[in-house]
Amino acid sequence: xxxxxxxxxxxxxxxxxxxxxxxxxxxxxxxxxxxxxxxxxxxxxxxxxxxxxxxxxxxxxxxxxxxxxxxxxxxxxxxxxxxxxxxxxxxxxxxxxxxxxxxxxxxxxxxxxxxxxxxxxxxxxxxxxxxxxxxxxxxxxxxxxxxxxxxxxxxxxxxxxxxxxxxxxxxxxxxxxxxxxxxxxxxxxxxxxxxxxxxxxxxxxxxxxxxxxxxxxxxxxxxxxxxxxxxxxxxxxxxxxxxxxxxxxxxxxxxxxxxxxxxxxxxxxxxxxxxxxxxxxxxxxxxxxxxxxxxxxxxxxxxxxxxxxxxxxxxxxxxxxxxxxxxxxxxxxxxxxxxxxxxxxxxxxxxxxxxxxxxxxxxxxxxxxxxxxxxxxxxxxxxxxxxxxxxxxxxxxxxxxxxxxxxxxxxxxxxxxxxxxx
Amino acid sequence: xxxxxxxxxxxxxxxxxxxxxxxxxxxxxxxxxxxxxxxxxxxxxxxxxxxxxxxxxxxxxxxxxxxxxxxxxxxxxxxxxxxxxxxxxxxxxxxxxxxxxxxxxxxxxxxxxxxxxxxxxxxxxxxxxx
Numbered sequence: 136x137x138x139x140x141x142x143x144x145x146x147x148x149x150x151x152x153x154x155x156x157x158x159x160x161x162x163x164x165x166x167x168x169x170x171x172x173x174x175x176x177x178x179x180x181x182x183x184x185x186x187x188x189x190x191x192x193x194x195x196x197x198x199x200x201x202x203x204x205x206x207x208x209x210x211x212x213x214x215x216x217x218x219x220x221x222x223x224x225x226x227x228x229x230x231x232x233x234x235x236x237x238x239x240x241x242x243x244x245x246x247x248x249x250x251x252x253x254x255x256x257x258x259x260x261x262x263x264x265x266x267x268x269x270x271x272x273x274x275x276x277x278x279x280x281x282x283x284x285x286x287x288x289x290x291x292x293x294x295x296x297x298x299x300x301x302x303x304x305x306x307x308x309x310x311x312x313x314x315x316x317x318x319x320x321x322x323x324x325x326x327x328x329x330x331x332x333x334x335x336x337x338x339x340x341x342x343x344x345x346x347x348x349x350x351x352x353x354x355x356x357x358x359x360x361x362x363x364x365x366x367x368x369x370x371x372x373x374x375x376x377x378x379x380x381x382x383x384x385x386x387x388x389x390x391x392x393x394x395x396x397x398x399x400x401x402x403x404x405x406x407x408x409x410x411x412x413x414x415x416x417x418x419x420x421x422x423x424x425x426x427x428x429x430x431x432x433x434x435x436x437x438x439x440x441x442x443x444x445x446x447x448x449x450x451x452x453x454x455x456x457x458x459x460x461x462x463x464x465x466x467x468x469x470x471x472x473x474x475x476x477x478x479x480x481x482x483x484x485x486x487x488x489x490x491x492x493x494x495x496x497x498x499x500x501x502x503x504x505x506x507x508x509x510x511x512x513x514x515x516x517x518x519x520x521x522x523x524x525x526x527x528x529x530x531x532x533x534x535x536x537x538x539x540x541x542x543x544x545x546x547x548x549x550x551x552x553x554x555x556x557x
Numbered sequence: 558x559x560x561x562x563x564x565x566x567x568x569x570x571x572x573x574x575x576x577x578x579x580x581x582x583x584x585x586x587x588x589x590x591x592x593x594x595x596x597x598x599x600x601x602x603x604x605x606x607x608x609x610x611x612x613x614x615x616x617x618x619x620x621x622x623x624x625x626x627x628x629x630x631x632x633x634x635x636x637x638x639x640x641x642x643x644x645x646x647x648x649x650x651x652x653x654x655x656x657x658x659x660x661x662x663x664x665x666x667x668x669x670x671x672x673x674x675x676x677x678x679x680x681x682x683x684x685x686x687x
Contacts (some may be wrong), residue, residue, distance in 0.1 A: 491615035493590050493660065498559065509590060524591025524613070553559050554616070555568070 137441040141180045146444040147472035148536050152438075154179040155534055165503035168539045172529035173319050173347060173482050175369045175400040176509055177431075182372055185427045185432035196421055197496055198277040198398055199293075204402035212424055215431030216414070222434050223345075223356040223364065225381055229413040232380040232387070233382055233422055237346040238268040241313070242363035243417065244342055247390045248363075252340075255281040258338070261307035262287040262296055262325075263520055264318045267512045280512045285309065287521055294321045294471045295478065297528045298329070305333055320455075320513045320526065321470035322482035324437070325346065327341070327359045334363060335360065346370060347473035350532070351449060351480050354441040356381055360401035368426065373433035380417070387413050394419040445533045449481040452531050463547055465556045467490075468524065481531030487547065490554045498553065499527075502546045504539075560650055561618065567616040572626035574609045583671040587659050591670065592618045593611040596626075596667045600675055603634045605679060617649070617657050621666035629668060637672045 140155070141393075152158050155177045160167045169177060195205035197212045201502050216228035225231060234240045247382040249272075253259065259273050263286045277284040285307060288300040296314070317324045327348075329342045342363035350355055350371035350376065356364050363386070367378040382390075392399055392410065396419035401409045457473040460466055465488040471479040480482040487495055490509035507528045510517040517526060529543060550556070576582070576597035586593040592614030599607035608626045612619075628648060629637060645661050646652050653661035 491591070493615040493657070494559070494617070497617075497657065518591075524593075553564060555564075 136273065139179070141438045142151050143441045143444075144439055146440050146448055146497045146533075148534065150441070151179075152534050153538075154181065155220060156183075157178060158534060160407050162503035162505075163501055163513055168502075170543070170544050171505050171507050171538065172350075172370070172532035172535075175375070177348065178372055178374065178429075178532065178534050179202045179436055182374065182429045182432045182438050186374065186429040186472070189425050189428045197424055198415075199509055201333050208424060208479065211428050211431070212422070215427040215434075216436040218431045218438075219379055219552075220418075221354045222354075223349065223381060224269040224357050224377075226357070226384070230381055230387065231386055232382065232414045232417040233427060234417075235376055236367040236369070236378035236381050237344060237365040238272075238367075240363075240378055241269055242272045242343065243380055243393050244313075244363050244365075245276045245384075246393045248340070249273075249276040249311070249384065249434050250279070250393065251389075252549070253277075253280045253282050257282045257429075258307045258309040259283070260285045260304050260307075260312045260334075261316050262297065263289040264321065264323065264325075265313075265315055265513065266319050266344065267347065267514065268346070269313055269315060269342075270515075282310075283307075287314065288345075289516070293475070294318075294323050294469065296323075296330075298326075301330060301333065305337045305339070308337055309339050311342065313342040313344065315344045315346075315349070318352075318470075318513075318516075318536045319347050319482060320511045320516055320528070321482050322484075323471055323478055323480040324352070324478050327361065334352055342491065346481070348482065350437075351442075352446045355474065362386055368430040368433060371433055372436055373425075373430040374426045377423045377430050378506065384413065387417070390417075391468065392417050392419065396523070398422075419430065440533065448533060449478055449531050449535075452535055452540065453483065453539065455537055456531075456543070459540055459544050460485060460547070463544065463551075465551060465557075469521065481535075482528065483530070484526040486523065486526060486548055487554075488556050490550055490556065492525045494554070495550055498550050499543075499546045502542065502549065504542055504546055504552040506543075563616055563651075566620035566623040570610075570619055570623035572623065573611065575596050575611055576607060576609050577671070580672050581675040583667055583674065584594060585663060585667040585670070586612075587614075587618075587663060590615065590660065592660055592663055594618070594622060594663050594667055594673050596622075596664065598668070598675065600672075605629050605632050605634075605637070608668075614663070615660050617653060618660040618663045621645055621649050625657050625664045625668065634672050634676060637669060640669065648654040666685050 193204040193207040199208040209213040216231045288297045324415035343361040345366040349366035362379040369375040390492045399419040471483040579597040582597045582601040584595045594612035
């Protein structure tokens, strides 16, 4: 196993695949074709080894341990945050709050910033293309505060957010605008920078849901100028149970923590307390130390090839897939057109005429191909806006290759012949 | 899993339609996957005189509804009460496994619930909507 740290290296998919033990698994006598990375990514040996090493050689709680392995664990935990801060071009690791996942990050913003700043009749603006994780926390907040939840409309003709519609909604002066950076259903990459710019002009605070963008493209939170940015480690080669809330220092200083406990206080008296420094103020209790260390190794792995190379690889794969699948009769593709590849990532939702997506996914499974079927936790988008009950979805990552797209084409042929689709 | 018989029942389902004046009808769905089913039962002397179903869903849910409705004609409410997953496995010829259990058993669950409601005359809101 090569040490995947250090300066950038040439992107070779076969070398990358060798680092992922699960990709050698056999499914129904065939090599697993894993096309569900938008749900969760696979993990390379380097990430597994880093977590294993922590548990085997320096497992100790972080902060205040006056012995060697506790110091090492604390250093590794902080180093992970430094890597993450650099990865998204944050000012400092003080802006990086570790949470369970993007969902928790958004909920913390809604509970802490939201409860302090949203009043009766205020407007909250999200889009029609959100995952439930960037929808339900705002629905709950709106209900708690009797606020109004508005939606930036989706332009169905190009699968993008309607930017004129955005302007109309911004005229209601929303206190906060929370928008996805990339749709987990349509694959649409939104213009987060432009949305943030327009929202800031109206005085709104902006949250960007980066769960589907941070794993697949270069993210620069300074360039976007988002106030909050949320993402999950498990979708970017890291373990489950760890994610990031990035926020501007000023906001984190103003906000009250949602959870109290150890590690998040500076001093406690029987009748008073004072908060710890950032980012610890928001991390009550022993955090996911092994997860943070694994996440750090995942960032190293991504940096080793560079996000631009990874994006380029996925773009080529997506173009190839859109052309191949688009040519099959009876197959409907969703999301931006292949000509608009700059604005879409490696997520392809599709339907096969007359066949329920669960049947599609089951037949794919028999071929050893893992795909997802359903409403993809974006039920209003799928059922109300697209007007269908569910969809099949394939999604790519750096370890996928063209022959796996060919396997999809063969599996679709199989579905069509079984269900006698002409 | 997709034996010829399942596909055949999916393409040309038996007992598809409505009963105009059913003894009881019941609507059920799996909102997460979009399976949607209504069962109409005509019951006389505690026996299933006639049964029809309407709805949309995956091949497994629709084929099992087609086969089950064939199977229960003439059966007593007592017999229906005793039916469980083994009946479905026998009818469709495969074990649906955990991932497809809900699809495969949607029709049976709906039939059993309808028979239960009929016996207890507890026609709830759901039924009135129909």
